[in-house]
Amino acid sequence: MLKRRVIPCLDVKAGRVVKGVAFLNHRDAGDPVELAAAYDAGGADELVFYDITASSDERDIMIDVVERTAAQVFIPLTVGGGLRTVEDMYRMLRAGADKVSINTAAVLNPQLIEDGARRFGSQCIVLSIDARRVNAPDEPPRWQVFTHTGHNPRPTGLDAVEWARRGVDLGAGEIVINSMDADGVGSGYDLDLLRAIADAVGVPVIASGGVGSPEHMYAGLVEGCADAVLAASIFHFGAYTIQDVKRYLAERGVPVRM
Amino acid sequence: MSIAVIDYGAGNLRSVVRALQRIGAPLEVTSNPNAVIAAPAVVLPGVGATRDTMQSLEQLDLVAAIHEVIARGTPFLGICVGMQVLCDQSEEFGPHPCLGIVGGAVRRLPSHLKVPQIGWNQVCYMPHAARHPLFAGIDDGSDFYFVHSYYCDLTDEHDIAATTTYGLAFPSVLIRRNLAAVQFHPEKSGHYGLQLLTNFIRWAGVA
Incomplete structure (x- = not known):
């Protein structure tokens, strides 16, 4: 049986791991290569490095981090953050990433999804979507896609479900859906949003943003119909280990790799 | 003597090389048919489509070399599309012939499921293959990482060493004499x- 995946996400800045609360107030949580190896040993199903800097010097540092990680860690590695061109994608994949994740750049230039998928295959292209609820309380739920969520979120006018569908049509092989309302708050995923996306697309959906406990992950996988859960601070500061989460899920009948 | 890792532009070539380096395997990355023929063991990596892979192998004159090493008994490991191209034919992007080394067709995973299958799934041994050296130290039913939209529908049950279930039970490991995939x-x-790759190089006698 195909397992549901538990994926730690490491925000990396200038070669070090940081994690923000609601994307801000970065705290240093260590060396990404060491953390990656520790997570691999601890049972992580994949790893995501999110490069939260985009200057060219720091991009070169990131490539070095990816190369050193890929020499030591033999589970899938996704790199996202600041990738704007097919050439940017190529450099990360050549350095040892298995997939690249794109977000703002894909909104600005949807052709990037298609070009990346054609060159590297859909399995390499992850479309990451930041979305916020925009319906009035008495309306059915609706979510809008935002870009530049780190500092100064900009509304795009795109409906999140429509954008996910279009991204898959263009060649995205997986969708990461991040609820901006929930991110960093630790109150759980936006389950309505997850379910709406999972119903709309035929590729794996990865839930991100807002996890404070294994119960939230269970809800995201079972009620939200996600294929995988992505989380950062819950693991980095030792509140729960990956095995804690997997045991919790397994005891409740969710198939996980132990 | 070094394992020949065949370079025909496969996207996972470097990952395969890194993993083999990690387990200490002596290796040479090559697209030279003579180097492939001379090698004590051969690895054919793969990601992507069978048609592109076949075209690349043909352009590099590697088709005859692959037939020759498998026929003469050189230990051979195909990975992902490197397994699929061993079949007679593939239906990916329209029917086309493949290497025809094992009987079978490359077919799309059932459409009621999410395709590609991405993630960890169990590899369950066939009784006749459960004690094969390739599986040493790996429990029956262990999880491995899959990324694929197509699978090998093998004709000869004896070629199937393990199966995995995703909508249907498909062959996830093929073993025939010196040939593994x-x-x-x-x-x-x-x-x-890494254990499976270690088992392969031991089985091949190059560890």
């Missing part, structure tokens, strides 16, 4: 993936 990615399957 896996649908999953051992280079991305953590500890058990």
